[in-house]
Amino acid sequence: MSAKLGWAAAVVVIASLAMAAPKGTVPRSSADRYALHAVREKFSIGVVTLSPEQARKQFVSDVNRCCVVVEVALYPSKDGKLDVSLNDLVLRQNNSEVGDKPASAKVVASRLQKKAEATRDISVYPSVGVGYGNGGYDPATGTRAPGGTYKQVGVGVGIGGSGPQPGSTDKDRVAMETELGEKGLPEGAASAPVSGYVYFPVARKKNQTFTLEYTVNGEKVQLRLPQ
Amino acid sequence: MRPRVLCLVALLFTLVPTSLLGQAGEQSLPPAPAKPESTEAVAPVANETKSKKDSSDKDSPAEKRKFRLRLGGVSVGAGYSYLSGPYYYPYAYPFGYAPFGFYPGNWVAASYWYPISSPYPFYTPDAFRYGDGRGEIRLTTDPKEAKVYIDGGYAGTADKLKTLWLDPGAYDLTVSADGREDFHERLYVLSGKSLKISAKLDPEQTKVTP
Numbered sequence: 001m002s003a004k005l006g007w008a009a010a011v012v013v014i015a016s017l018a019m020a021a022p023k024g025t026v027p028r029s030s031a032d033r034y035a036l037h038a039v040r041e042k043f044s045i046g047v048v049t050l051s052p053e054q055a056r057k058q059f060v061s062d063v064n065r066c067c068v069v070v071e072v073a074l075y076p077s078k079d080g081k082l083d084v085s086l087n088d089l090v091l092r093q094n095n096s097e098v099g100d101k102p103a104s105a106k107v108v109a110s111r112l113q114k115k116a117e118a119t120r121d122i123s124v125y126p127s128v129g130v131g132y133g134n135g136g137y138d139p140a141t142g143t144r145a146p147g148g149t150y151k152q153v154g155v156g157v158g159i160g161g162s163g164p165q166p167g168s169t170d171k172d173r174v175a176m177e178t179e180l181g182e183k184g185l186p187e188g189a190a191s192a193p194v195s196g197y198v199y200f201p202v203a204r205k206k207n208q209t210f211t212l213e214y215t216v217n218g219e220k221v222q223l224r225l226p227q
Numbered sequence: 228m229r230p231r232v233l234c235l236v237a238l239l240f241t242l243v244p245t246s247l248l249g250q251a252g253e254q255s256l257p258p259a260p261a262k263p264e265s266t267e268a269v270a271p272v273a274n275e276t277k278s279k280k281d282s283s284d285k286d287s288p289a290e291k292r293k294f295r296l297r298l299g300g301v302s303v304g305a306g307y308s309y310l311s312g313p314y315y316y317p318y319a320y321p322f323g324y325a326p327f328g329f330y331p332g333n334w335v336a337a338s339y340w341y342p343i344s345s346p347y348p349f350y351t352p353d354a355f356r357y358g359d360g361r362g363e364i365r366l367t368t369d370p371k372e373a374k375v376y377i378d379g380g381y382a383g384t385a386d387k388l389k390t391l392w393l394d395p396g397a398y399d400l401t402v403s404a405d406g407r408e409d410f411h412e413r414l415y416v417l418s419g420k421s422l423k424i425s426a427k428l429d430p431e432q433t434k435v436t437p
Contacts (some may be wrong), residue, residue, distance in 0.1 A: 060422060166418055169360055182397070
C-alpha cells in the first residue's frame with residue numbers, strides 16, 4: 001500500500017516538475033539555419049544574439065536592463081544524447097579573460113524587479129515659441145512704439161513620485177520569472193533538438209563584442225557573436 | 228446595457244394541520260390500570276384499553292377536542308443575482324443549448340454552479356476593468372466579433388472587450404470565431420505595462436477527401 005502511495009507521489013512530483021520546466025523556443029530545422037553555428041561529432045550548435053530591439057519585441061520583461069540575450073539551439077547527433085546545462089555556457093568579452101555564466105530566470109527576474117523599483121519616471125517637456133509683438137500706441141506722446149519679433153525656448157522636467165513603478169511588484173517578479181523561465185533553454189538530457197534563450201548578466205556597451213563558449217564532454221566550441 | 232435581475236424573495240410556510248386523531252383520545256384516556264402481577268393477565272387488559280380508546284374517539288364531545296397548528300417548516304430567503312450575460316455550453320448546462328436558445332434559470336445555474344463545476348475560470352463583468360497594479364492588453368481581432376478566452380474561460384467578444392486589464396502573471400489567450408482557425412498566444416502581463424495583441428484568424432482549412 002505504502003509502495004503504491006510512493007509511486008503515486010513520485011508521479012505527481014515528476015508531472016509537476018515537467019509542467020514547470022522551461023519549454024524554450026522552437027528550434028529551427030538545423031543548426032546552420034542560425035547566424036552562428038558549429039558542428040561537432042556528438043552535437044551541433046546554433047546561436048543568434050538578440051539585439052535590444054528584438055529583445056524588446058520578444059519579451060514583456062525589460063531584459064535589456066540587465067542582460068545580453070542569446071538564443072541557443074543544440075542538436076544532438078543521431079542516436080546520441082546531450083546533457084544540456086547552462087553551466088556549460090560562458091559569455092566572454094573579447095580581449096578579456098573575464099567570462100560570465102548565464103543567470104537563471106529567477107535571478108534575472110529579481111534583478112529586473114529591483115531595477116524597476118529604483119526607477120522613477122522623468123518626463124521632459126520642451127517648448128518653443130516664436131511671435132511678433134506690436135509696440136502699441138503711447139497716449140502720452142501720441143506716437144506708435146515700434147513692434148518686434150520674439151522667440152522663447154523652455155524645458156519642463158517632471159519627476160515621478162516614489163510609488164510603485166511598472167514591473168516592480170512581487171507579482172511582476174513572478175510573472176517575469178515565468179516568462180523568462182518558459183522561454184529559457186531547457187536543461188537536462190536531450191535526445192532531440194532543443195532551443196531557448198540564455199540570459200547573460202552583462203551590461204551592453206558600445207563597440208563591445210563577445211564570444212560564446214560551449215563546453216561539453218571536454219569538447220569546446222567558440223562562437224564570436226556580432227555586435 | 229447589461230440586464231440586471233433582482234429576484235427571489237421567498238417566504239414559505241408549510242402548514243401541517245394536525246387533527247388530533249389519536250392524540251385527543253390519548254389525552255382523554257383514563258389513567259392506565261395498575262400493572263398486573265401475572266403476565267397471563269396482560270393480554271385481556273390491553274384489549275380492554277384498546278376498546279376504550281376507540282370508543283372515546285367516537286363519543287368524546289367536540290369542545291373537548293384541541294386543534295393544534297404545527298408549523299412544519301418556515302423558510303425565509305432573499306437573493307440577489309447579477310446577470311453577466313449568457314453562459315455557453317458546456318460550462319453550466321451539460322446538455323447543449325436548450326430549445327430556442329433559452330434555458331429557464333440558466334443564469335442561475337451559470338452564476339452558482341459554474342465556479343464549482345467548471346475547470347475554467349469564471350469572469351465577472353468587472354474582471355477586466357482598470358485597477359492599480361494591473362497591466363493592459365489591447366486586443367484587435369479579425370473578425371471583430373471573435374470570442375476571447377483567457378485561460379480557457381470565456382471573457383467576451385473582442386469588439387466589446389477591446390482593452391483588458393489583468394493582474395500580473397502569465398495567461399493563455401485564445402481567440403476563436405466560426406469558420407476560422409483558433410488563435411493562441413501565451414501572454415505575460417506586468418503592472419503598468421501595455422501589450423498590443425493583433426489576432427488575425429485565418430479561414431479554417433477544409434479537409435479534402437479523395
